[in-house]
Amino acid sequence: MNLLFIISWIEFSPIKPEVGLLFWSTVVFSIFWLVIGKLAFKPIIKALNDRSNTIQESLDAANRAKEEMKNLQSENERIMSEAREEKMRIIKEAKDAANSIVNDAKDKAKEEAQRITINAKNEIENAKMAALVDVKNQVGTMATDIAEKIIRRNLANDASHQEYVKKLVDEVKMN
Amino acid sequence: MINVLKIVVACFVFCTGIYAHEGHNHQHPSTTTTTTQNNGQTTNHDNTLNNSQDHSTHDHSTHSHQGHDLAAHTDCGHDSHSEFKADETAFHHISDLNVYSIGPWNFPLPCILYSKDQGWSFFSSSKFDIDNHHHGSGNKAVDRYALNMGRVMRIIDASFPMGEVSVQGFTTAETEVDGKKKEINYVCANGQKYELEKTSSVDGGLFGGGFTSFYDFSITKNVFAMLLVIGFMSILFLGMASAYRRKPSTAPTGSQKLFEPIILFLQDEVAKPFIGAKYERFMPLLLAIFFFILSLNLFGQIPFFGGANVTGNLAVTMVLAIIVFIVVNLNGNKHYWEHILWMPGIPAWVKTLITPIEILGVFIKPVTLMLRLFANITAGHIVIIIFISLIFIFGKAGAEPGAAYGASVASVLLALFISAIELLVAFIQAYVFTLLTASYIGAATEEHHHPEKNHH
Amino acid sequence: MTGSIVAIGMGLAAIGAGIGVGTIGGKALEAIARQPEAIGDIRANMILTAALVEGAALIAILMAFLVK
Numbered sequence: 001m002n003l004l005f006i007i008s009w010i011e012f013s014p015i016k017p018e019v020g021l022l023f024w025s026t027v028v029f030s031i032f033w034l035v036i037g038k039l040a041f042k043p044i045i046k047a048l049n050d051r052s053n054t055i056q057e058s059l060d061a062a063n064r065a066k067e068e069m070k071n072l073q074s075e076n077e078r079i080m081s082e083a084r085e086e087k088m089r090i091i092k093e094a095k096d097a098a099n100s101i102v103n104d105a106k107d108k109a110k111e112e113a114q115r116i117t118i119n120a121k122n123e124i125e126n127a128k129m130a131a132l133v134d135v136k137n138q139v140g141t142m143a144t145d146i147a148e149k150i151i152r153r154n155l156a157n158d159a160s161h162q163e164y165v166k167k168l169v170d171e172v173k174m175n
Numbered sequence: 176m177i178n179v180l181k182i183v184v185a186c187f188v189f190c191t192g193i194y195a196h197e198g199h200n201h202q203h204p205s206t207t208t209t210t211t212q213n214n215g216q217t218t219n220h221d222n223t224l225n226n227s228q229d230h231s232t233h234d235h236s237t238h239s240h241q242g243h244d245l246a247a248h249t250d251c252g253h254d255s256h257s258e259f260k261a262d263e264t265a266f267h268h269i270s271d272l273n274v275y276s277i278g279p280w281n282f283p284l285p286c287i288l289y290s291k292d293q294g295w296s297f298f299s300s301s302k303f304d305i306d307n308h309h310h311g312s313g314n315k316a317v318d319r320y321a322l323n324m325g326r327v328m329r330i331i332d333a334s335f336p337m338g339e340v341s342v343q344g345f346t347t348a349e350t351e352v353d354g355k356k357k358e359i360n361y362v363c364a365n366g367q368k369y370e371l372e373k374t375s376s377v378d379g380g381l382f383g384g385g386f387t388s389f390y391d392f393s394i395t396k397n398v399f400a401m402l403l404v405i406g407f408m409s410i411l412f413l414g415m416a417s418a419y420r421r422k423p424s425t426a427p428t429g430s431q432k433l434f435e436p437i438i439l440f441l442q443d444e445v446a447k448p449f450i451g452a453k454y455e456r457f458m459p460l461l462l463a464i465f466f467f468i469l470s471l472n473l474f475g476q477i478p479f480f481g482g483a484n485v486t487g488n489l490a491v492t493m494v495l496a497i498i499v500f501i502v503v504n505l506n507g508n509k510h511y512w513e514h515i516l517w518m519p520g521i522p523a524w525v526k527t528l529i530t531p532i533e534i535l536g537v538f539i540k541p542v543t544l545m546l547r548l549f550a551n552i553t554a555g556h557i558v559i560i561i562f563i564s565l566i567f568i569f570g571k572a573g574a575e576p577g578a579a580y581g582a583s584v585a586s587v588l589l590a591l592f593i594s595a596i597e598l599l600v601a602f603i604q605a606y607v608f609t610l611l612t613a614s615y616i617g618a619a620t621e622e623h624h625h626p627e628k629n630h631h
Numbered sequence: 632m633t634g635s636i637v638a639i640g641m642g643l644a645a646i647g648a649g650i651g652v653g654t655i656g657g658k659a660l661e662a663i664a665r666q667p668e669a670i671g672d673i674r675a676n677m678i679l680t681a682a683l684v685e686g687a688a689l690i691a692i693l694m695a696f697l698v699k
Contacts, residue, residue: 014549
């Protein structure tokens, strides 16, 4: 018995495409493809793609939000640093202003003090002068009186002495 | 890789079967009754009763081809013990039948038959009074139809009475028609033999089929399995679709979890890279092909469940291949046809050589799709059945129990191993079919912006 | 024994396909080892090519069935 004999003898029917099975598989597959494809596969694919789009969009939105947050944060930081700089600047300015005021005040005070000192010196000088004049006058008067008394005693009648004394007094006065 | 193994094993087992066959006095116990061989005188396909009876007296050696009998006649009613044939068992199990056999039980299926003479006939195959002990042959003939080995065949003889007629058995004979050996089945009823005709098939006589006097539109085993599985898958996918519609933006649950990764894999790894921008239009076809093949492959692998060999039937894969062929060529654009009919960028004399090859290629592509799936799944079924059959081959159908025990350990382990591989093959073949479909569609719809650059 | 010749032809077809698919698988593994990140592309092309090689063997075996 050879191989071919067996193969032809046995009903090897799967290799014979029977009309009925062709018909039924066409019907079943066409329904599965066209009807189920339209009613199930298309919506499923659409839903899956929609969902993946949604997920992608959500991820993008999250990334964008993150980016924005980052921007916001850097903005805040910038503002903060600016504020800090501003603060420093203001403080520095204030310090400068204060310093200058103090210095001005110091200068003014010095000037004032100097002025007062000068005034005082002048007044003192004036007073001294006045006092000196006064003292001179008084001394002159006293000296004159003394001298008068002395001279009255011995030079009452000596006009030339009197005149000399007068001249001396004048010389003193001029000093 | 796996198929090579399968093929080698199948060849080995064929040889084993042949050996077993030769060692048993050319017994042909194909059907409910066993055969007694006679001569090899060529009987014409059209001869029925008279010829058969004449030959029964001829000598064994009058016309033996290669020392073996070509014709075998059954003496109906003579019941001797039937011997186990692994190849026969395998071929019976992978065939499409009009009964659904689970273990020793044969469940009837509806028969829808059409013949030019009798018109339409509708009845359940239980009307044939199925014999549970012999591969599901019928004890009765109904309206000139008889159930031989689970398959409805028609009695050609118009003198055979209509209605229910009880039959004694079936037999087979070999004849030679136009130099080709042909197998003819006979039914024995009322003490006579009547020639049977198989259902019409569209192989054009290449594989011993052809158009006959009747068409079997029955819900056969394969059709039943297909309706069951595809119905189940349809309900599953419709449920999924409605779940997506009801709550579009929630996490997947149930079957969604199972199928979502597969659908996304097919979309991202198969459709997008191979088809390109227009992939969305072809997704329903690709998904339908993938899940049709995968679910039926897996259903056929369920042990003790009839082993419906749906995707291992050439009719089913032919339908798939024809649909792919139609879709590919309907969607073929100008460049596709230009490349087939008048390939640009090559000399004219080469074009005359290339064009016939390209035109042939258009048809060869779906044919290989059809054959690949058919051969893979059929080979897988045969190998598993043959491994199980090794128990009976070594045990000589109960004559040598020791050998049967020894062989059973090895063959169960081997069958388990092959079953695991077959699970892989079920996925790989579904994937390959889908991938090749996508690549053919992609080749047909691809936009060539600079075709002259590709062909120097 | 024409049957034996057909069986030898089937065996030869199986050997051819075995060599072809083995080469494809081996080269694909080498490629994956060299570039593990391209595993998806390599796998798809490997299966595609293996399927084409197998197709030739399957046709040969079908022809073996056909020749009578």
